[in-house]
Amino acid sequence: MELKLKQHSKNSFPREGVFIKSNSISSWLVEIQNLGLTLENCRVFPVPGTAANELFGCIVLVGNTVVKDLGKNNFYQLIEHKLFIPEHSIVVPKLTKGEWTTLFSDKYHLLHPDIGLVELEEEVVWSDFIKSPDFLNVKIIEPSKSVAIPSFISSLRIEVDQEELLKQIENPYSEEEESDEKLPFNLKKLMMGNNKEMDKFLAYLEKNPEKAMKLAIPLDTIGAARGGNEGQFTFNSGFGSNFNSEGLGRNFEKLLSGDGFKINMIRYGLLLLLVISIRSCGNSGTGINSGDIMKFMMIAAVVLFIIKALASGINENSSSSSSKGGGAALVDSERFNTLHNRYEKMAEEYASRKEYEKSAHIYLKLLKNYHKAAAVLEQGKLYREAAGVYLKYLQNKVKAAECYEKGHVYSEAIALYKELNENEKVGDLYLLLKNKKTADRYFRIVIEDYKKNFQYVKASLVYKNKMGDVREAQELLLEGWKTNRDASNCLNNYFANILSLDALSKAITAVYEKEVSETNNISFLNVLKYEFNKTPELEEITKSIAYEIVASKIDERPELASELLNFNKNNTTMTKDIMKYKLKVKKRY
Template structure:
């Protein structure tokens, strides 16, 4: 029997081998790896050349029926019972059983060499004899730090607000001047005692005149009668001493008022705080005005080292003049753009916290203004507005959450591209509107805030069916449908399924609005209107007048409708 290999239109046996041409071991290994195979997945056999002591290539036998996606121009071979390997698209003739094949090829494996014919494959290549495997070295891998994320597009900048205490402390440290002592020293205890004695001594009318109008102080009449020898140089010196003490005492307020006019920043170091009732801080008595530097800086919130120790003040009616001067000074500072010091006047000297915060807000000092609203005015709404104006979005959001201003929270989340968080709060707003039967407002939230037109349409339809502002809900529902064919289908569906005696008049009014658009739906809308009017004409003859809304050019129709109404009146 002669065994032949003949061409065939398909592969009759599995493709389990391929031939890599070339005599280089490096090339064989490289190609095996390029095919996506490892050396452990194949058996490789050297293939002799057509002449002695030459190598034609490497025959690679796969351990499995793995399909190769890229053959890299290598020729594939079919495996006949893993004994004989023939080229692809060929077959054996005549066909042989497995027993016959094992009898013929019992000693080894064979393949059909493209040049020399049948070639035996005695032993596979031992790669350990041909390859030097490098020794693996253990290395410690250090993970680099995370890189700084650089966004491709910057949509919005935010300002991180400082905590209220830190913001105000920074303003104290960097804006307000340091302590400066006044040159004139206040009266000491001994001088205060002398002044009190002189006031008791010079109590006559003439004495009072001498003290308050600047004329020479005269010896009281009662003292002349009681002590005729009293007078002369000694009395003159007492007069001069009393006048000097009184001048040092009383002109402090006047000097303060003058300083507030001419040098308000310097005067504020010596200014006297006034409580909301218009009284000066400390004791009100008849002793001398203790006029030292009242504070080390223009601190709005901190202490100046003198809290807890009152000081004697006798201002009388001048207190109200001083109050007016403070307000005038604050307004002048605002005009000059010095909003921090103006706020200091309102808060520290006039105890008007709201005005102080408003002043800082006017001067765009939003962080400081918000701090005052929070700490001293208990006004979270105004504080949130200041944070929002100052682009301190996250701080504003937290305050609006506490105030349950959900729509505002959603709007602010959108400004920083947090759509998911924004929709959570918009959903709360829409739900609240639905619970209160404000379906039109709920639909606006869904459409304009959440970009959810389907939910908006569903809510409008719910409002129509619930008879809550149904006319506007259905009109808006139809207006939101841009496609004319879809609009026609919706009009017919609602007329068929959602129109009853309770809402038929509203439906007729809505389709009248649609009919005025004069598009391809006009004829269909008019037919629906005719059906409604005809069905209701017996119970409500006046409805026929509405026919004119669907026949503007028919002048006779209105007359006929009026006649019909009058003829059927009272039936």
């Protein structure tokens, strides 16, 4: 019998074989691996070539195993577990099952494209070709635990040296930047408030603002008659002498150690001697006689002469000191205002050029305007520096904490918020630092405070939005409804937290049946009006419950009939009926 192959549009038999065309066994292994097969779940039969001892390829029996990637290989159909033929082909003539059994042995056969029918006698025994590797007896040493390298940044915080930051604002010019240039004014006289030197300084400031800035002469250190400065003051003593002081508080030590203090001590000693002499004159027992009077007059004359001489010496020293020092006149208001305005203008110019540190330095050290210094630092988003100014100069912990938070200095912000008892802010910042356990502890403090004040809605929002615990939030809201503490808002929020329409429908019914009584059914009616307008899909159930509530209360409160209009806005007939009903009730009473 002659068997022939013919092409066919579809496969008539199962595809249980893959033909690999290659005469190399190593190539077979590679292709089997590419097919996603293992040597344990497939059988391989070599296919001979046209010449003796030559291989044409192999047929791989895959059975029902799924082949991942066929590649350059071909599927073969298996007929009655006897004959492999290429896919999309049929055998002619067509044989019955009995004929296949009679004509073919138990071994597999293949229609070779070159030599015809081939019996696949031997299966490949891989142990004949593959040698197992020699395994080495190696002692495995477990490495030490390494440090895990994060793949992403979960939170960011900045640690700062606040004193160093403020130092940079207070003293922006380093010592290396200071110039040895000879100044066109006498700095010592300027600090004493000499007007001529002030004029020179103002001219220098106009021409060389940067160099003048390095001198850092604040308004309150110039001998001005305003601005919180320590000026010079003159007091007249009872004896006609001058008592000079350069800022009482600052120079009190000089006064005690100077010549003026010693002279005053001599004065008081002479006066004490005069008083003692007078008392001695009156203690003789016989009264004051002419001899005592003469004695008293002589002592008094000596004392007055010494005091006058001392006064003359003090005046001379004061005059010479004044002439040597170039005078101690106070800076007048016009010059003071000029300097103040110039400082203000320079600060504004620096801010406009986004040199916020220099602008803040002028406000902070020269103008002593701490609020403006902090504000300009905030404007430049120098939040850490601004926080330092708020804390050190203004003692404003609230603004300092806000600036630390904006500047990501969370540790400092948390410390201040703790002092201020801002527990919710503390929790928020711990959340940013991925420390949920500590954050929740502070959120619970906030919740307890809200509960003490019966602020159930706010407490529920902390549970829901900050702690992510919707169940606890719902329990709090239901507690607010039951205790009639902002009941309507609590129940509205309770229903708003239910996202499923089916669950919301069941919740409305459950609350009505279990938690609504004669004391709170009108409040529940108000909640139903809101739900009716918010969720059209639940109009039927909300309207039905509303009708029941109104029907149960309408005898004692006829005005409730108007509430039905909220559930029937387009029903003009009901409007008329309600008006008739109210009129009827009114006539009845």
